[in-house]
Amino acid sequence: MALKILLLSDSHGFIDEKIINYCKEADEVWHAGDIGSVEVTDRIKEVSFLRAVYGNIDDKDIRSEFPLDNKFMAENVGVWITHIGGYPYRYNSRIKQSLSLRPPKLFISGHSHILKVQYDKKLKLLHMNPGAMGNHGFHKVKTMLRFEIDKTDIRKLEIIEMKR
Template sequence: MKKILLISDTHGYIDKKILKYCQLADEVWHAGDVGDIKIIDQIKKLKPLRGVYGNIDNNEIRNELTKDCIFICEKMKVWITHIGGYPSRYKKRVNDLLKTKNIDLLIFGHSHILKIIYDKKNELLHINPGAIGRHGFHKKRTMVRFEINKKTIENIEIIEFDR
């Protein structure tokens, strides 16, 4: 079983509260718009990091992270990418890849809107953790914590902070 902390859209901001949650996880996953390479460095000092770059990220971050991160965690196939849409409204590139990759857990960032949706058509769980940074229109900063036990997601927790 692995404990995962899922964050996105830091936009150059991370604080001690977020880093405390990083310490409690086995791995930290970042769904893009990191905003500052120092955030990657800070997280990697604490825990293993899997992540993707977002549309605001510079070349330094793009050299460190990829556009797509597809991997197996426990027995679950995970795909993280920054921009992709939502179930029934995925971008064409997402739909095309879903046809060939047999994904169990699909993670996006970008919208700053927290969503956890079961996609019946593709038989996968879609998560967007919202934005944990201070930049944007969101009223609450959010991240998601959960456990992966073989091929099951358990104990999903939404963590909220005031702006």
């Protein structure tokens, strides 16, 4: 059976019942930073398993609970989540060397508030940025990504959009 993932980022302290309902449908929720308050992650943990990283706006409480980088295996897919990661061919200087030495199959970042899914042919990895699901920032539409991991396959990728 495939692992159902809900991927979000840049909540900036915002969570509502619509988002929680999507969390309830997921086996795991992954948050790519700028959480904004522990109430967001506490609420998610009530309904699903959570993996998260802290972002540049997150305080000491969030930073003490979540790492800067989260590297793990989901099924047979290597995953690396960080908040400020850049994009294929323009990765952040902090991670560029490590990423090229040992690329995961799935690299996830947030920060930009711009939803983007792009395959990196050089490193043979899939990059995902779910955009932003909070109310803070310049984005006009709140976005999240939903997908499944089945053994080594990343499939059924879906964009979830909500009005601000």
